[in-house]
Amino acid sequence: MELLQLFSVILLLSLFLLADHHVPQASAERSTYIVHMDKIFMPKAFSSHHYWYSSMLQSVKSVVQTSLDRDNLESKLVYTYDNAFHGFSAVMSEPELEALKKSPGFLSAYPDDVVIPDTTHTYKFLSLNTATGLWPASQYGKDVIIGVIDSGVLPESPSFKDDGVLPESPSFKDDGMTAIPARWRGICQEGEGFNSSLCNKKLIGVRYFNEGVLAANPGVKISTNSTRDETGHGTHVAATAAGNYVDGVSFFGYAPGTARGVAPRARLAAYKVLWREGSFESDALAAIDQALADGVDILSISLSYPRRNLYENPIAIAGFGAREKGILVSVSAGNRGPDYASLLEGIPWAFVVAAGTVDRWFTGTLTLGNGKTITGWTMFPAKAIVRDLPVVYNETLSACNSTELLEEAPYSSIIICNITDDNLDFLFLMNDLARTFIPGVIIVSENPSIFEASSFLQPAVVITRSEARQVIDYALNGDTPTATIDFQQTVLGMGARAAPALSSFSSRGPGQGYPGILKPDIMAPGVLVLAAHSPYSSRASIGNNIHLSSDYNLLSGTSMACPHISGIAALLKAAHPEWSPAAIQSAMMTTANPRDNTNQPIKDMGLGYEVASPFGIGAGQVDPNRALDPGLIYNATVQDYINLVCSMNFTTEQTQTILRSSYNCSTPSSDLNYPSFLVLYESQETRTTSMRTFKRTLTNVGNGAAKYKVKVEEPNGSTITVSPQTLVFRRKYDKQSYSLTIRYTTSSEFFSTPGSITWIEENGNRTVRSPIVVNGPYYND
Numbered sequence: 196m197e198l199l200q201l202f203s204v205i206l207l208l209s210l211f212l213l214a215d216h217h218v219p220q221a222s223a224e225r226s227t228y229i230v231h232m233d234k235i236f237m238p239k240a241f242s243s244h245h246y247w248y249s250s251m252l253q254s255v256k257s258v259v260q261t262s263l264d265r266d267n268l269e270s271k272l273v274y275t276y277d278n279a280f281h282g283f284s285a286v287m288s289e290p291e292l293e294a295l296k297k298s299p300g301f302l303s304a305y306p307d308d309v310v311i312p313d314t315t316h317t318y319k320f321l322s323l324n325t326a327t328g329l330w331p332a333s334q335y336g337k338d339v340i341i342g343v344i345d346s347g348v349l350p351e352s353p354s355f356k357d358d359g360v361l362p363e364s365p366s367f368k369d370d371g372m373t374a375i376p377a378r379w380r381g382i383c384q385e386g387e388g389f390n391s392s393l394c395n396k397k398l399i400g401v402r403y404f405n406e407g408v409l410a411a412n413p414g415v416k417i418s419t420n421s422t423r424d425e426t427g428h429g430t431h432v433a434a435t436a437a438g439n440y441v442d443g444v445s446f447f448g449y450a451p452g453t454a455r456g457v458a459p460r461a462r463l464a465a466y467k468v469l470w471r472e473g474s475f476e477s478d479a480l481a482a483i484d485q486a487l488a489d490g491v492d493i494l495s496i497s498l499s500y501p502r503r504n505l506y507e508n509p510i511a512i513a514g515f516g517a518r519e520k521g522i523l524v525s526v527s528a529g530n531r532g533p534d535y536a537s538l539l540e541g542i543p544w545a546f547v548v549a550a551g552t553v554d555r556w557f558t559g560t561l562t563l564g565n566g567k568t569i570t571g572w573t574m575f576p577a578k579a580i581v582r583d584l585p586v587v588y589n590e591t592l593s594a595c596n597s598t599e600l601l602e603e604a605p606y607s608s609i610i611i612c613n614i615t616d617d618n619l620d621f622l623f624l625m626n627d628l629a630r631t632f633i634p635g636v637i638i639v640s641e642n643p644s645i646f647e648a649s650s651f652l653q654p655a656v657v658i659t660r661s662e663a664r665q666v667i668d669y670a671l672n673g674d675t676p677t678a679t680i681d682f683q684q685t686v687l688g689m690g691a692r693a694a695p696a697l698s699s700f701s702s703r704g705p706g707q708g709y710p711g712i713l714k715p716d717i718m719a720p721g722v723l724v725l726a727a728h729s730p731y732s733s734r735a736s737i738g739n740n741i742h743l744s745s746d747y748n749l750l751s752g753t754s755m756a757c758p759h760i761s762g763i764a765a766l767l768k769a770a771h772p773e774w775s776p777a778a779i780q781s782a783m784m785t786t787a788n789p790r791d792n793t794n795q796p797i798k799d800m801g802l803g804y805e806v807a808s809p810f811g812i813g814a815g816q817v818d819p820n821r822a823l824d825p826g827l828i829y830n831a832t833v834q835d836y837i838n839l840v841c842s843m844n845f846t847t848e849q850t851q852t853i854l855r856s857s858y859n860c861s862t863p864s865s866d867l868n869y870p871s872f873l874v875l876y877e878s879q880e881t882r883t884t885s886m887r888t889f890k891r892t893l894t895n896v897g898n899g900a901a902k903y904k905v906k907v908e909e910p911n912g913s914t915i916t917v918s919p920q921t922l923v924f925r926r927k928y929d930k931q932s933y934s935l936t937i938r939y940t941t942s943s944e945f946f947s948t949p950g951s952i953t954w955i956e957e958n959g960n961r962t963v964r965s966p967i968v969v970n971g972p973y974y975n976d
C-alpha cells in the first residue's frame with residue numbers, strides 16, 4: 196500500500212484500524228532497538244555520550260561472537276539521543292541486547308516500531324479576525340517557532356513564502372516576516388531536490404531522519420533523500436499551523452478563498468520522519484531530540500503510535516523531555532474512533548487533540564423537471580454537465596451493490612441509489628459506479644462517513660431519506676421525469692449543518708496509555724480542512740483513471756486538527772511569553788466550548804448524532820479569542836508531572852526511562868493540577884458508594900484583583916461538593932486552591948452523563964470551565 200493512498204481521506208477511516216497490528220521487523224535475527232540509558236553511569240573517560248554508547252555496543256558485539264550468518268543486518272549504532280532523553284537506537288541481535296542489559300546505566304529497551312501518520316475557512320470558524328482578539332494581540336504568532344514532525348514540506352508551496360504583509364487591522368500593523376530570531380540553532384539541511392536557499396524567514400529550518408528506515412531495510416533506495424515532502428501530509432499540517440497568506444485557492448472549485456495558517460507570523464521548522472520506504476520510531480525520536488536542541492517552542496506531532504505503555508512510547512518519553520524544557524507538545528488523538536477507549540496513547544503531558552467538523556457544506560443542487568430543488572452533498576471535482584436527463588428509480592437497481600446490475604442501468608439516465616446506512620462502503624460504491632457509463636447519480640444516505648469523504652469519482656449528489664421521498668415519487672409517477680445536477684458549490688455558516696460535530700474517526704478516550712486523566716483534551720477542526728499540498732500526487736479522481744492534481748487539498752483526520760492547536764498555542768505563546776505549556780493548555784481547555792453554533796451540545800457523528808462525550812471532545816471546541824484572556828489557569832510544574840509518573844506503579848527502570856536520573860519521587864501524586872476531572876471505576880458487580888477528592892490550584896492571570904464563584908453540574912448518579920465556593924484573588928498571579936469531592940455510586944450502567952465545574956467571575960465575564968466525568972467500568976482491552 197502506497198503511503199500516498201494511506202493519506203487519502205476514505206482510506207484513513209478503514210486503514211487506520213491496521214494500526215493495531217505490529218509490523219514485523221525486517222530481520223528475525225537482528226532488529227533495531229531503542230535503548231534508554233542513565234547518563235549518570237557514563238564513565239568520566241568518555242568525552243561524550245556518543246562514544247560511551249558506541250563503545251558499549253562494541254563490547255557487547257565482542258562478547259556475543261556468534262555465527263549470525265546469512266544475516267544481512269550489521270550491528271551498529273543508528274542514532275544517539277541526548278535532549279529529549281538519554282539513550283540510543285542500534286541494530287542488534289537478541290543475545291547482544293541481553294548482554295547490553297548487563298551494562299551499567301542500562302534502563303530499558305524495546306524494538307523500534309513503525310509510526311503512522313494520522314485553510315481558507317477554519318480560522319473564521321474559530322473567530323480569528325484582524326480587528327480584535329488573539330490575532331492582533333499575538334501579532335499573529337510573531338517569532339514563535341513551531342516544529343512539525345511529519346513527512347517534510349514542499350518548500351515551493353506559496354504557503355511557505357516569507358514576503359507580503361497582512362491586511363492592516365485597527366490595532367496592529369504587520370511588518371511581514373522579520374529577521375529570524377537569534378536564538379534559533381537549527382539548519383536548512385540540504386538533500387535531494389532541496390538546497391539550503393529554499394529555507395526562508397517563514398520556513399526557517401528543515402532536517403530529515405531516515406537512519407531507522409535504513410537500519411530496518413538495509414540497502415533500500417530512499418526515493419527522495421531530503422525533507423522534500425512526497426505525500427503532501429507534512430505540507431498540509433505545517434501550512435495549517437503557520438502558513439502564510441495565499442489568495443485565490445480552492446479544492447477543485449470547493450472552499451474557495453484565501454488560505455492562511457492559524458499563526459501566519461510564526462516560524463516553521465520541518466522534520467521529516469515519514470518516508471515512502473517506511474516510518475520508524477527511532478527516526479521520530481531523533482527528530483524530536485534534534486528539535487529540542489534547535490530551539491523550537493511548540494512541537495506539532497500528527498503521528499500515531501501503536502504503543503500503549505508510556506515507558507515504551509517515544510512521543511511520551513521524548514514529549515516529557517520537551518515539557519521539561521518548556522515546550523508544548525500537541526499530538527493528534529488518532530483516527531481509530533468511534534469506539535470507547537480507542538485512544539491508545541493518552542499522554543498526560545501532551546495536548547491531545549480530537550477532530551471535529553467545520554461549518555462548511557460542499558454542495559450540489561439537484562433540480563427536478565417539476566422545478567423542485569434540493570441541496571445535497573457532493574465533492575465531484577469538476578463542473579460536470581448533468582442537465583435535463585431522465586431520472587429513473589428501479590427498486591432492484593437502487594441497492595447499487597453490484598457492477599452487473601449497474602451495467603444494466605438505462606442508457607444516459609440519472610439513477611437513484613438507496614443505500615442502507617449500516618453497510619455503506621462509499622469508496623466501494625464509487626468504484627462500482629466509476630466502471631459504468633451512468634452520467635449522474637442521486638445517492639440516498641444519511642451515513643455520516645460520507646460527510647468526511649471527498650472522493651467523488653462520478654458525478655453524484657447525496658440527499659437525505661426524507662428528501663428522497665419526493666424525488667422517488669417524481670421519478671416513478673412524473674410525466675417524463677428529468678433532473679439536473681450542478682456541482683462545485685460551497686455553503687458556509689448556519690446554512691450548513693450544526694457545527695462543530697465530532698468526527699466518527701477521532702479516537703475516543705479514556706487513553707489506554709494512562710486512563711487516569713481525561714483524554715483527548717480538546718477538539719479542533721479536522722474534517723475536510725483545506726491547506727497546501729503536494730501537486731505531484733493525485734488529489735482527486737474522475738472515474739477510475741483520471742487523476743487530478745491540486746496545490747491545495749481538503750484532508751480529514753486528527754492529523755489536521757492537531758496543527759490548529761499547535762498554531763493557537765503559538766499565538767498564545769506570542770501574546771503571553773511568560774506562560775508555561777500547562778498554562779497555555781489550561782487557557783485553551785477552560786475556555787473551550789462544549790456547544791455548537793446552534794448553542795446545542797456538540798454532537799457525535801460516530802454515534803448517530805447523539806450528544807458527544809468528553810471522551811470524544813475533551814473540554815470542547817477550542818475558542819482562541821477566549822483563550823487569550825482565560826482569567827484563571829491550572830498551572831503545573833515539572834515536579835508535578837514527575838509526581839504523576841511516580842504514582843504510576845512503574846518499576847524504577849520504567850520510571851527512569853521517562854524521567855531520567857534527575858528526579859525526586861518522594862512525593863508521588865496522581866492528582867495532577869489538571870483542567871479536567873475523571874473518575875473511572877472498575878467494579879460493577881454490586882452498587883457501592885465511593886468517594887474521590889481532587890485538589891486544584893488556580894492562578895489569576897487577569898490584570899488585578901478578581902472574585903470567582905463556583906457553579907457545578909453534577910454527572911448523573913454523583914454528588915459533588917466544592918470547597919470553598921468562592922475564590923478571591925487580590926492581584927495578578929495570586930493563587931487559590933479548592934477541593935472537589937465526588938460521591939458516586941458504582942453501577943452496571945456504563946455511561947453517566949458528564950458534568951462540569953465552572954468558576955464564574957463576579958463583575959466580569961470570564962468563565963473557567965472543566966468537564967467532570969464519572970464512568971465505569973473501564974475495560975483494559
Ligand SMILES: *[C@@H]1O[C@H](CO)[C@@H](O)[C@H](O)[C@H]1NC(C)=O
Nearest residue numbers: 385386387409415416417420
Ligand atoms: C542521504 O543524503 C545524505 C546527505 O545528504 C547522505 O549522507 C546519505 O547517505 C543519503 N542517504 C541515502 C539513503 O541515500
Ligand SMILES: *[C@@H]1O[C@H](CO)[C@@H](O)[C@H](O)[C@H]1NC(C)=O
Nearest residue numbers: 385388389390391392393394
Ligand atoms: C539552489 O537552487 C536554486 C534554484 O534551483 C539555485 O538558483 C541556487 O543557485 C541553488 N543554491 C545552491 C546553494 O545550490
Ligand SMILES: *[C@@H]1O[C@H](CO)[C@@H](O)[C@H](O)[C@H]1NC(C)=O
Nearest residue numbers: 591593594595596597598615
Ligand atoms: C444487494 O442488496 C440487495 C438488497 O439489500 C440484496 O438482496 C442483494 O443480495 C445484494 N446483492 C449483493 C451482490 O450484495
Ligand SMILES: *[C@@H]1O[C@H](CO)[C@@H](O)[C@H](O)[C@H]1NC(C)=O
Nearest residue numbers: 589590591592600601603604
Ligand atoms: C429494474 O432493473 C433490473 C436490473 O437492471 C431489470 O432487470 C428490471 O427490468 C428493471 N425494472 C424495470 C421496471 O425497469
Ligand SMILES: *[C@@H]1O[C@H](CO)[C@@H](O)[C@H](O)[C@H]1NC(C)=O
Nearest residue numbers: 590593613614615616639667
Ligand atoms: C430505501 O432504503 C431504506 C433502508 O434500506 C428502506 O427502508 C426504504 O424503504 C427504501 N426506500 C425506497 C423508496 O425504496
Ligand SMILES: *[C@@H]1O[C@H](CO)[C@@H](O)[C@H](O)[C@H]1NC(C)=O
Nearest residue numbers: 773774775778830831832896
Ligand atoms: C506556571 O508554572 C511555571 C513553572 O513553575 C512558571 O514558570 C510560570 O511562571 C507559572 N505561571 C504561568 C502563568 O505560566
Ligand SMILES: *[C@@H]1O[C@H](CO)[C@@H](O)[C@H](O)[C@H]1NC(C)=O
Nearest residue numbers: 710711841842843844845865
Ligand atoms: C499502585 O499500587 C498500589 C499498591 O499496590 C495501589 O494501591 C494503587 O491503586 C496502584 N495505583 C495505580 C495507579 O495502579
Ligand SMILES: *[C@@H]1O[C@H](CO)[C@@H](O)[C@H](O)[C@H]1NC(C)=O
Nearest residue numbers: 834857858859860861862863
Ligand atoms: C526530594 O524532595 C523532598 C521533598 O521536597 C525533599 O525533602 C528531599 O530532600 C528530596 N530528595 C532529594 C534527593 O533531592
Ligand SMILES: *[C@@H]1O[C@H](CO)[C@@H](O)[C@H](O)[C@H]1NC(C)=O
Nearest residue numbers: 911912942944945946947948
Ligand atoms: C445517567 O443517565 C443516562 C442517560 O439518561 C443513563 O443511560 C445512565 O444509566 C445514567 N447513569 C447513571 C449512573 O445513573
Ligand SMILES: *[C@@H]1O[C@H](CO)[C@@H](O)[C@H](O)[C@H]1NC(C)=O
Nearest residue numbers: 327820821824958959960961
Ligand atoms: C468582557 O468584559 C470586558 C470589560 O469588562 C469587555 O471589554 C469585553 O468585551 C467583554 N468580553 C466579552 C466576550 O463579552
